[in-house]
Amino acid sequence: MKFGKEFKSQMVPEWQEAYMDYDFLKTLLKEIHIHKEKDRPSFKRPASESGLRRKLTLYRAFSGLTQRGNNNAPPVDRSDIENQVIFVHSQSGGEGNFQTFLMAADDEGGGDHETAYFRRLDSEFNKVVKFYKTKVDEVMKEAETIxxxxxxxxxxxxxxxxxxxxxxxxxxxxxxxxxxxxxxxxxxxxxPSEANRASxxxxxxxxxxxxxxxxxxxxxxxxxxxxxxxxxxxxxxxxxxxxxxxxxxxxxxxxxxxxxxxxxxxxxxxxxxxxxxxxxxxxxxxxxxxxxxxxxxxxxxxxxxxxxxxYHKLRLLKSYSFLNILAFSKIMKKYDKVKNYSISISLMGWFHFNLIPCLINFYCFFFLQIASRCASKTYMKMIDNSYLGNSDELSKLMERVEAAFIKHFANSNRSIGMNILRPKAKRERHRVTFSLGLLVGCTLALIVALVLIIRTRNILDHEGKDQYMNNLFPLYSLFGFLVIHMLMYAGNIYFWRRYRVNYSFIFGFKEGTELGYRQVMFVSFSIAVLALAAVLANLDMEIDKITADFKAVTELVPLGLVVFLAIILLCPFNIIYRSSRLFFLVSVFHCICAPLYKVTLPDFFLADQLTSQVQLLRSLQFYICYYGWGDFRLRKNTCQLSDVYRVSSFIIASLPYLSRLLQCLRRLFEEGDPHQGVNGLKYLSTIIAVSLRTAFTLNNNAPGWRMAAWISSAVATAFGMYWDIVMDWGLLQKNSKNKLLRDKLLIPRKSVYYVAIVLNTLLRFAWMQTVLNFQVSFMHRQTMIAVVAVLEIIRRGIWNFFRLENEHLNNVGKYRAFKTVPFPFNYEEDDCKDE
Known part of the structure; x- marks a missing residue:
């Protein structure tokens, strides 16, 4: 892997703008090389040897004028300056702004471009030093608090x-x-007292x-x-x-x-x-x-x-310092190659016409010239003496933190303490990949078997088809909604990793415990295999001719599967991704108890996911109805005619949006951000629209309810569409350098963002099927409801990527790469000051 790609892969995502711009400096070096090649004169026999010597002296370092006025600069060896190509000056020792002077610039060979290169190089280095010093000061202040x-x-x-x-x-x-x-x-x-500020x-x-x-x-x-x-x-x-x-x-x-x-x-x-x-x-x-x-x-x-x-902060800062020093070393070596290549080509052209008289002095003169153009040595010496390369505060601080943590929190066991401070990266296991492939194959085989059984037994034309679709299909569709949502989340993880979105930090996952896209797909396809196997076991539509009743054991298959998944989800043992299950359950509990808990990003992100799973919640409601009323014995649903079911339908449809509304009110109360109040109005309008659409469905499509559902849904859709694209995604910015997008984009192809805007707009109108009661001849009504629900899940999956991308980029602008951890004590410093 080339250094440029490795450099990007090792960056702290939230500090990307604070790193040295390696790619742009490489571009400047290419311009220098191009101009030197274009302006290099053709080789001609020189008029005299003295003329060549005079010409070569023009390439020696100029040391007469740049020494004036540099009273603050450290003493420099003048004999060494004669052999230098650059001179680096600091305004205040090793911590001020650095400025590089080009001692010998050839205007005919791109001297202006070299000046621009060093001006940008100094700017990048000063930026890095300033940022590094600021962060070191921050951790030192936090060290005092600790x-x-x-x-x-x-x-x-x-x-x-x-x-x-x-x-x-x-x-x-x-x-x-x-x-x-x-x-x-x-x-x-x-x-011991030290002269520098580090002590x-x-x-x-x-x-x-x-x-x-x-x-x-x-x-x-x-x-x-x-x-x-x-x-x-x-x-x-x-x-x-x-x-x-x-x-x-x-x-x-x-x-x-x-x-x-x-x-x-x-x-x-x-x-x-x-x-x-x-x-x-x-x-x-x-x-x-x-x-x-x-x-x-x-x-x-x-x-x-x-x-x-x-300690994680200290490690990131140390990595930041090391990577930038290495990047400056690499870019200066590339500069030396460009310069030395030009010199070697010129000398080879001269020796081509003077080979016989100068054969003896060839090697000596040539290598002395190459050595005299080594600018990287001078520049790296300056970096080593600067605050970035010479400060050892972080190393000493890390040693003290390690010693204190091992003693007080690891029972003086260094191996245990360091494993906590430096958690190992999660390793991808081949058995997960193998199991995933096996489950995908089983899923496809079960789908093929299901289609063949339906076609062979002509189940679609069976007289009990409507009875099956109205009673059992809603039970099994729950698993389909869950699997599709998990697959969309797995796709989100894959693209977040590909475009280096720091989703693990944004969600607050414990390091080393977050699930990768393979693990999420493994769980989703496991559920898919179990659900498809249950569907095949429950396809028998024939009744017992003697009792004229359906077998109750067969009807209990979907309920048993739901109970089995619930047991796994609530299992307290350290199996099947326990940390992720616990994280999910805590977030669900916070959503249910909103606004009693402080709102964090995982909480409102999960609540947004639940707003796209209203149909799944209604399926859970139907489980309680179907099995609680005992309708499973006759494969009928009489509970839907009760008033309790009708009232609960309004509550279930509005519950996720109500949770988000309460979260917005909590944030408005704590942060005083008016945007949270406007966001709360968006969810309030959605609650009204969903309630009116539910009333329209339960009242047999009455014309009055139709108009109310139309108006409320149109307002809520327009409000939500604007908020998705402009506020959550940060797109449609007027003054952006990317037309109708935003300045910072992670995906190189801008067309992806335009397609996402169009898809989000179209999928937002999936609710129209509920009001228009649009039906397809070859689709059952329950199938049409499931298709609309799946479209909403797909829209949410697309929303997830761009929502987190915008969060990631805004986080980069604030240079916040760490979580805020509360301390147990409040210290009253004023009481401890000496009078």
């Missing part, structure tokens, strides 16, 4: 352990607290840096109350001093671990229905510290997640 949280956590742990150990051992806890305070202060006072920043994490190494780190754990000060290793004993012996003029000692609890409160977040109701009613929350084991476990779990996310 410091404070860890101080409070250690004190909380000591307090809980003190309450649980016998009374005679409580003195050891007090001594342990004093030792922790003394050792922390001693580390601050004995920390002051890195000191923010010294509180969680382990004192000593090796066995000392495990033996001095703050989490074990039974450890006494007398059992500490010698390396630790030497650094511990009484608090009174610390020089307050040099370093003010931090408060003792037990004293810090006087300045913190439990962080209460509105993430449960109870806390949400208390916040809405303005009931004062319980912020007092309760020292018990349950709270300790909760605090430890929250800090553990914070450490994992923080």
């Amino acid at each position: 410091n404070t949280q860890m101080d409070a956590f250690i004190a909380f742990r000591i307090k809980v352990d003190k309450l649980q150990i016998p009374f005679e051992d409580s003195g050891q806890i007090v001594r342990l607290a004093s030792d922790v305070a003394a050792s922390t202060a001693a580390m601050s006072s004995t920390a 002051s920043r890195c000191n923010s994490m010294t509180v969680i840096e382990e004192v000593g190494s090796g066995s000392s780190s495990s033996s001095s754990s703050h989490g074990e109350g039974s450890t006494s000060s007398g059992d500490k290793p010698e390396a630790v004993k030497e650094t511990i001093k009484p608090p009174s012996s610390i020089d307050k003029n040099q370093h003010r000692p931090r408060p003792a671990p037990l004293e810090i609890l006087n300045h913190v409160k439990i962080n209460t977040t509105l993430d449960t229905p109870r806390s949400t109701l208390k916040g809405f009613l303005k009931v004062p929350g319980q912020e007092d510290l309760k020292f018990n084991q349950d709270n300790l476990i909760k605090i430890e779990d929250m800090l553990k997640k914070a450490f994992v996310v923080f």
Whole structure:
């Protein structure tokens, strides 16, 4: 794989614009090469050897004028400048804006293009350094916050352990607290001073840096109350001093671990229905510290997640630095090749006419000239001395984070701790691919068998066809809706990965547990095989001639399949993608309980999926009706005539849209974003339209209900269509450089977006079949309803890709690549300041 493609594949998707523009710099190098080839003069015999020498001196580095006014530049070896092709100047040491001066530019060979190349190269490098420095400053500030949280956590742990150990051992806890305070202060006072800024920043994490190494780190754990000060290793004993012996003029000692609890409160977040109701009613929350084991476990779990996310940030920043340095190295080597190629061609032309007199000096002169044009060495030396290449803050910080996490959250087991901090990438297993192929083959075979049985037994002309379609077809169509939706989701995952949409981060999946498109297809085709096998088992339309009744066992097949899938979905054991099932169930529960939970993207994304599965929800309603009323014994449905069923039909049809409406109101209340209010009006109009269409169907297509359904559905469709294309997809922008689209697109072919707009518009009008009661001669009414439902599922699948693409691109604009993890404590800094 070429470096350009590898470079793109290793980028953090949310930081794409902050990386060096490698492709554009390659384009500039190609322009330099083209101009040098075009402007290179034809080889002619020189008039004299002295003229050649004079000509060659024009290619030497010019060092007379560029030295003026560079008082801030570091001292440079003048003899070295004579052999350099570029000179790089920094306005303020290694952190300011860098500017490259071309020491010898040949106007006849594309000197203007070389100047443009280095101007863009400096711009890219300054952009990278600025972004990197900004992100490093952010993680350093967050490191200080984690410091404070860890101080409070250690004190909380000591307090809980003190309450649980016998009374005679409580003195050891007090001594342990004093030792922790003394050792922390001693580390601050004995920390070596450095000239650069890194020492002051890195000191923010010294509180969680382990004192000593090796066995000392495990033996001095703050989490074990039974450890006494007398059992500490010698390396630790030497650094511990009484608090009174610390020089307050040099370093003010931090408060003792037990004293810090006087300045913190439990962080209460509105993430449960109870806390949400208390916040809405303005009931004062319980912020007092309760020292018990349950709270300790909760605090430890929250800090553990914070450490994992923080360490992930550090890894991404380190990867960002490494990739950009490597990219600059690669592009400068390409520049050297272009320059040296031009020089070598010129020299070879000259030696062609002077081969005999200059044979002795050929190799020496040629290779000296090649070496003199090595600009990459000079530029990379500047990069190595810059903030990007010379800063070691991240490396030191990562070591401290690893040591603290292993000690406090992994029981001093490095292998366990590093496996949590650095989860391994999910490996694709061949057995999944093999099983998927087997299931696809079985599905196709069952479909062929089903078609042959229907044709051979002439079931379509059977007198019991209508009875079967009205009663059993809605039961089995549920599985078809589910399988098609899962296949569309698998296709979404495939294209998200192909176009590098960071769907795993956007949805908040735990790293290494997200399902790939093969796994989703495996589950969907498994359901398809079970459903088709059940349909074949239930195709017998004949009744018992003696009892004139259908066999109840046969009628229970679809119910048994639904119960089987429900058991698998709710299975608590770690089988069949447990983490994904749990994630799905939690999101479903949040949708049902809206607006009692804080709205996250997975929650409202799933609620949007449910709005396209209204027919599936109605099939579940029919399951309760068909089996609850006992109609399965006679293969009839008398429950649909009851008032309870009619009322529940309105509730089922409106429930997904009501959930989205409540989510929008929750976000409007919390964020104050007026767009959420307008979005809520969209779902309110859809609830009215769906309710009127349901009333029109239940009232035998009355003309009055028809007009009401027409008007409400047209308004809701126009509203939803605009919101899909303009707000959710971000398309139809007036001032976009891509006509009627948006500035940033992931798919190279723009026609795909125009086709998607047209398809979304056409499929939005699938509801017209309900109002027009449009029927096809060779289709049963239930089949037509199923086809319309499938079209809506396909529309939702198309919507999913472009909705997440827009979310991904907007996320890129904000340079947000990390999840926000709440901390367990609120720290009152003002109370701890010295007067």
